[in-house]
Each structure stands twice: as structure tokens, then as C-alpha cells.
């Protein structure tokens with residue numbers, strides 16, 4: 001059997017190789033057009049597989065010689081190849097060695113971090129270099145460095161060209177910041193600064209982010225994952241923050257954090273964004289990652305470091321501070337800057353650089369807003385049939401960022417030239433500062449759309465009642481995955497409240513496939529109908545049983561790994577959109593369907609491109625399941641209950657605490673745009689990126705190609721003569737020819753790292769629109785009154801270029817961290833002299849050097865052992881603790897999560913009187929019965945159920961107590977005894 005599987009995999013790989021060769025051969029244009037050049041350079045950098053280990057030439061010369069890389073993103077069977085390769089390796093490898101790979105893989109990010117932090121790739125820029133020379137230039141001990149680099153070479157990230165001689169390849173060369181090594185050594189804190197338009201250092205920033213905060217946070221998943229552990233998360237006192245480890249001092253802080261600690265103890269677990277693995281790793285419970293990046297809890301430490309500096313205070317130029325120590329410095333600023341660069345450069349999936357980092361290339365391609373433009377009638381059935389909407393229909397882009405998606409949709413479906421207006425109209429809703437940025441971006445690129453009222457920005461908090469009640473479509477693009485189920489459900493409920501019968505909901509998010517064949521939604525089977533016979537299972541059009549046939553894993557295994565990496569990154573509490581994503585998640589189709597249904601939306605269709613995990617999910621309004629107790633409160637026949645999001649929620653509202661918690665984690669007024677694009681795609685860019693479309697189609701009508709037929713069912717809405725005035729649509733201007741991309745694989749000497757002066761816009765669109773008269777928002781015709789008042793613009797972001805990095809503050813923070821880790825908590829806040837830098841670092845101030853130094857320092861101090869991060873394996877394990885821990889592990893986790901209300905399961909929907917079209921265990925018709933009167937069970941929204949049950953002293957309290965006991969006992973196995981409190985009982 002194993003051989004049959006191996007042979008099948010072998011055949012798959014062989015076939016894939018044939019396809020690759022064919023595509024490769026046919027893709028060699030004699031005189032490549034600008035578009036070709038663009039496409040090829042795109043794939044050349046980002047679609048590259050690891051170089052052949054047997055290749056003797058350097059990666060870069062490979063490129064230059066052929067002018068082509070492996071196939072572009074739409075090459076067939078790419079994922080089969082990756083999936084097949086991974087599966088074959090797992091099949092043939094000795095199981096224990098596979099376990100070793102998985103268990104000790106942590107060394108890979110560790111070594112990668114050294115590579116990036118010490119600028120090794122820049123050292124290797126001009127060709128292979130002996131490790132002796134690399135060590136001399138980076139200040140790392142040669143023997144250690146050789147081992148680090150060899151591990152990377154073993155994983156195809158570097159190449160050992162000769163004994164102890166290392167070379168970069170196509171993978172590691174992505175980490176090249178593009179800056180001269182001497183500049184990096186002199187000003188390491190400027191590594192991630194853009195040079196002109198170039199985001200060359202984005203991948204370096206991404207690697208730094210992943211191998212530092214994300215990597216460390218991931219190590220604490222176990223500590224944070226058990227329900228009830230939130231109370232054990234070390235609180236963020238200044239000392240614990242600087243220690244970067246657990247002090248176990250929970251709930252004692254007198255600042256606002258103590259409130260959060262109390263909340264954490266009483267709110268459903270698993271959804272606290274400030275008790276995520278990140279908080280365990282850095283000992284800062286109660287502070288969101290984003291707040292931590294911005295320096296929350298660091299003020300005192302930073303100021304002290306500043307005061308204890310060597311008189312350079314006034315020179316520090318600390319941006320956030322620097323004013324003679326009056327304004328606190330943010331010692332985490334280096335990380336903050338790095339995060340911003342990593343997001344801006346790689347987070348904009350499908351961006352000019354291809355969104356290299358977050359996903360497999362095919363995934364990125366379809367993750368882009370452009371994929372929404374594919375109509376359902378297109379071959380691949382991607383997106384939504386926008387052309388079927390009546391003219392003048394309103395599309396609401398909820399949490400729409402600066403409107404990238406609407407921009408592309410408007411490119412295709414708004415008609416600024418039509419007599420009396422026409423096409424679709426758009427409302428882009430987001431938080432105040434994002435709306436402000438969006439308006440600016442649109443003003444610069446296509447003011448006509450704002451001036452005509454075809455596109456309108458609106459400040460709106462999606463947890464408050466939705467002001468647009470006549471929407472044809474609500475789009476939520478990559479929004480829901482930022483939020484735990486309970487919050488995602490509330491967002492959907494607000495939309496459901498405002499939906500008309502014809503309103504559609506379009507969700508654009510990853511749809512995580514199961515790792516097995518999944519019949520869910522395919523509508524092939526019959527399901528039991530509540531003891532009344534059987535009925536055909538409800539269907540979700542487009543639901544797939546699997547991504548690949550056997551013997552490949554149904555979800556393509558390793559080829560799909562990036563979506564699962566992203567999912568777990570969110571769980572660690574330092575997810576991609578960190579201001580909100582703590583404990584957010586990607587979802588499976590089952591989870592999406594159940595979530596939507598719990599808020600009165602029935603999913604009818606999911607569309608994905610072949611090989612992509614990014615889906616567009618279309619849902620229609622159905623009745624909302626109402627928990628009986630809430631129905632009574634809503635009164636007067638309202639179909640909607642109080643979802644608890646209004647300020648008037650009051651003390652009776654079980655979710656108030658949760659919202660405060662999320663507020664603390666998410667409302668970072670100065671910088672709420674993380675995770676959102678901060679630049680608007682131009683039409684030219686959209687065409688360049690999506691012009692070929694999937695399968696060679698143009699995604700939207702341009703030039704001679706007529707727009708898709710639009711049924712005119714509604715009178716034109718735009719009647720103002722001014723609006724009728726004919727003018728060339730900004731969207732009908734031909735795109736400027738694309739400049740040929742330089743070969744990104746070859747190293748280009750960068751003569752100056754200084755940002756170039758801003759260029760005058762050169763595209764016809766940009767030239768024209770930049771001179772267009774500005775109109776204020778108030779001059780525009782509102783579509784609907786917004787209940788959300790426009791707020792004052794926030795203070796300048798610390799991410800702003802006006803806030804240059806303070807190299808010293810970053811250094812100070814890291815040194816402080818090392819110090820504090822080596823001190824007992826009682827001494828940690830005592831001012832201590834700044835430690836002497838490592839001799840090798842004195843000249844360079846490599847941003848990571850202090851980290852390296854810190855590591856050495858820590859290592860050195862280790863024998864004077866001080867509170868260490870909570871370890872799942874305490875040095876002294878009492879017998880009972882071990883037993884309790886074991887018992888806890890046997891408790892069904894799904895049951896605990898259900899009780900805590902942190903997830904919505906199909907059974908919860910059913911308990912609320914709803915029906916879940918789940919394969920094999922539910923029936924999918926008759927959704928009108930969701931509002932059945934007289935049902936007494938709890939519901940999907942009963943977030944505070946467990947607490948109330950306990951308060952009422954009903955039967956469940958016993959199991960809740962058991963759970964608490966188990967949690968306490970488990971605590972003693974993962975935290976130092978003095979930190980555990982009640983948990984120490986387990987040590988009797």
C-alpha cells in the first residue's frame with residue numbers, strides 16, 4: 001500500500017515537472033512586452049522554488065542567463081508539486097525523524113533571525129564568502145556562526161558553496177535590505193527605511209518580526225490555550241514587562257490593567273485579546289500586542305533608560321519623546337517600525353511585490369481585491385455577479401480600509417460618464433483615521449468619484465447600528481478573521497439588522513479546508529430531520545470536498561501550509577492585524593456557515609480559484625436565532641435582540657467587560673491602520689496586476705472591451721447638472737506603459753540609503769487628479785445619515801517618518817530587558833547602570849546586537865537563576881500536580897470552549913432554535929423556523945451563560961467548579977508556585 005502511494009506521488013511529481021517544463025519553455029518571449037516583463041519579474045522573485053541543491057552556479061547567475069524563472073503564478077499543478085513533495089518526505093522518512101523535525105524546528109527561525117539581524121545576506125551580496133570573513137564583518141564568533149549558517153544551508157536558505165564558504169540564493173536574497181552594508185553597520189536602526197519607492201527591506205522586516213515576537217509568542221501557545229488560564233497570565237507591571245517573562249503577578253496592578261485582569265477572570269476565556277500567547281511570552285497580560293509595541297507599560301523604563309544615558313538625551317531624536325525626558329520614550333520603537341514595514345511591504349497581498357510573505361503565490365494572487373471582480377459567470381466563478389445588480393445599487397464596504405476593494409470595483413462598475421450617473425455606488429466605512437486617509441488617497445487619484453457622490457467615505461464603527469439600510473451588498477473583506485467568533489457575530493448582526501430582503505452579504509476571507517475529504521455543503525447526502533425522516537442536505541454552491549485527490553492530502557498538505565501558519569499566528573495574539581486580531585482566526589466553511597447563520601445570514605455560495613484558499617462567500621438574510629431570554633428583553637416584536645454593543649449596554653450586559661477588553665487591545669487611535677493597505681491601487685496598477693486575470697481574462701472592462709451588461713432596474717440617482725458634466729473618467733484613461741522591472745534577483749549597489757525627494761506624478765491620472773480642486777466631505781451628498789460623529793484626527797502616528805527611530809532607546813530597552821531578567825522582581829525597577837555593550841557591538845549598534853548581547857548576558861546570568869518564563873516542565877513537579885495536569889488534558893477541550901462561549905458551534909446554533917446545514921447531523925431547510933417561539937434552551941449568543949449559571953447555582957456550576965479546580969491545578973504545572981495562588985493546592 002505504501003509503495004502504491006509513493007508511486008502515485010512520484011507520478012504526480014513527474015507530471016508536475018512536465019507541466020513546469022512546458023510552461024517554462026512556452027513563456028520565453030523573444031521581445032517581452034512591458035507587461036510580460038512585469039509578470040516575469042514578479043514571478044522571478046516570488047515564485048521561486050528552492051534552488052536545486054545540486055546546482056553549482058549561483059542563483060543570481062541562473063536568473064540572468066535565462067532571463068526566466070520557474071513558471072509564473074498561474075502555472076498548473078504547482079501546489080500538487082509542493083504538496084506531493086512534502087507528503088513524500090513525510091512518508092519515506094523515519095517517523096521519529098519527522099517528529100524531530102517538527103520538535104526541533106525552532107532552531108530554524110532562531111538561525112534565520114541571526115542571519116537577518118547580523119546582515120549576513122548583505123555580506124554575501126557579491127558572492128560566496130568564507131565564514132571567517134563573515135564573522136569579522138558581523139562581529140559574531142566564527143565557530144558559532146558557521147553552525148548557524150550551515151543549518152540554514154541544510155534547509156536550502158543558504159548554500160555552502162565550499163567548506164565554510166557560504167552564498168546567498170534566491171530564498172535568502174529576498175532578505176537583502178538593498179542597503180550598503182557599511183550604512184547598515186553605521187545606522188542599523190535605519191535598515192527598514194524605504195529608499196524612494198522601494199520597499200526592499202520589507203522582507204527583512206518580515207523575517208525579523210516573525211523570528212522575534214511571533215516565534216517567541218508561539219512557544220506559549222500551550223500555556224494560553226487552556227480555558228481559564230487567562231487569570232494566570234502574568235500582568236503587565238513595569239517590572240514584568242522589562243523582564244520579558246512571567247512574574248506571575250496577576251491581578252495586583254493598581255492601574256487600568258488590574259481591571260482587565262479582573263475581567264479576564266470573569267469573561268469567557270479564549271477570546272481575551274490581551275491574554276494571548278504573546279502576553280505569556282513577554283509577561284504583559286492585559287496589554288495588547290499593539291499597545292505594547294507603542295510602549296504601553298514602558299514609559300517609566302524608557303524614561304529611566306533615557307535619563308541614565310550618557311548625556312545624549314537631546315541627540316536621541318526619539319520622536320515619541322526626546323524632549324528632555326519629559327515625554328516617555330518608547331523602548332519598543334524599533335519593533336514598532338519593523339512591524340509597520342513588514343506589514344506595508346508584505347502585508348498588502350497581491351501588491352506590487354506580490355505579497356510574498358504571507359501566503360503561497362497563487363493564494364496571494366487571489367487574495368487581492370481584484371479577485372472580487374471576477375464575475376460568477378466567468379470560467380472560474382470567482383467573486384460575485386456585480387453586473388446583476390440594478391444600476392444605482394449601493395455597495396457598502398464595511399471595515400473597508402482606504403477603499404482598495406471599492407476602488408477596483410468602481411473601476412469596473414461605477415460609471416461617472418453616464419448621463420445622469422449610473423453603475424454602482426459605494427460607501428466605504430471604517431474608523432476615523434482610516435477614513436481620513438482613504439479620502440485623501442481617493443482625492444489624489446480619482447476625485448471625480450468622490451465629487452459625484454458615487455463613492456463616499458463614512459466613519460462607522462461596525463459594532464454599532466449600521467446606518468445604510470438600503471444596501472444591495474455589504475462586503476466584509478478580510479475583516480471577520482480579525483475577530484473571535486463572539487465579536488464577528490456581532491458585526492454580522494449589525495449588518496443583518498440593516499439588511500433589506502434583497503441585501504447580499506459578501507465575505508472575503510480564507511476558507512480553511514479540513515485535512516480530510518469533507519462533504520459539508522456539497523449537498524450530496526441526506527441528513528436526519530429531527531426524528532422526522534431524512535431530507536436532502538443543504539447545499540452551499542461551490543463547496544469543495546477536497547482540494548486534491550488521493551493520495552495527496554485533501555487540503556494539499558504542505559502546499560497549503562501558509563494559510564494555517566497565518567491562522568496560528570492570529571491565535572498567538574500577534575496576528576497580522578494586531579490591533580484587533582488577538583485570538584482572531586481563519587475559519588473552515590463549516591465555521592463560517594455556522595457563524596453566519598447565528599447572525600441571520602445563510603451562506604449560499606462560496607467561490608474560490610482552483611488551488612486558492614481565499615474565498616468569496618455570498619450569504620442572504622434569514623431569520624436570526626434569538627435566545628429566549630433576550631427575546632423577552634427586546635420586546636415589541638423586534639426580531640433583533642440587544643447584541644450588547646451599544647454604550648447603553650449597562651451593567652446588565654454580560655458582554656460589556658469583553659468590549660472594554662477589546663477596546664484596550666484595539667483602540668490605538670494613532671495607528672489603527674495596521675493590517676490595512678495604506679496606499680490605493682491605481683487603475684494602471686490594477687490592470688498591470690490583474691490585467692491578464694486568471695486564465696488570461698481581463699477582470700474588468702477597460703478600453704474597447706465593453707462592461708458587462710447591467711440591468712437597469714432603477715432610475716439614475718445622480719441628477720445634478722454638475723455631475724452630468726462630461727469629463728473623461730479617471731478610470732478610462734489608458735494605463736501608462738509599465739517600466740521594465742530591474743532584475744530583483746541581482747544585487748544592485750545602493751549608493752544612498754536616504755529617501756529620494758518626492759517625484760512629481762507621471763501617470764496621466766496622477767497628473768490630472770493631483771491638480772483637481774478639492775471638495776470637502778461636507779459638500780457631498782450623504783447617502784444616509786451617520787449616527788457616528790466624525791472624530792478629531794488622532795495625534796501623529798509613531799510610525800510617521802517624523803518620528804525617526806531612536807537607536808539608543810531600542811538599545812536601552814533591550815539591555816534593560818536583559819538586566820531585569822537577571823534580577824528578582826523586587827529589584828527589577830531599581831535603576832541600574834546601563835550595561836557595557838559587547839565589545840563587538842560598540843561600533844556597530846546593530847539593532848539585534850543588543851539582543852544577541854542580551855542572549856549572551858542572559859546565558860551568563862542564568863546560573864543566578866531568576867524568575868524564568870513559565871515552563872510547562874517545572875523543575876520540581878509534585879506528584880499531584882502531574883496527575884491534575886494529566887486529568888486536565890483529558891477533559892474534552894471543545895466542551896470547555898463551548899461552555900466558555902468562545903466559539904459558536906453548530907450545536908449552539910441548534911440550541912438557539914436554529915438549523916445548521918451540516919453534513920450528517922443537521923437539516924438545512926426551513927430557516928424561517930429559526931424564530932420558533934417557546935424554545936427554552938440557551939443560544940449562540942449566550943456569552944455569559946456559564947457565569948450566570950454559576951451565579952444562579954444551577955447544575956452546571958459543579959462542572960464549572962471542576963473546571964476551575966483543574967485550571968488551578970494545571971497552573972501549578974506551568975507557573976512558578978508562588979505565582980499560582982489557589983493552584984498551589986494541587987501540590988499537597
Ligand SMILES: C[S@@+](CC[C@H](N)C(=O)[O-])C[C@H]1O[C@@H](n2cnc3c(N)ncnc32)[C@H](O)[C@@H]1O
Nearest residue numbers: 399400401430431434460461462477478675676
Ligand atoms: C484587515 S483590514 C481590511 C481592510 C479592507 N477591507 C481590505 O480588504 O483591505 C480591517 C479593517 O477593519 C477596520 N476596523 C477595525 N475595527 C473597526 C471597527 N470597530 N469599525 C469599523 N472598522 C474597523 C480597520 O481599521 C481596518 O481598516
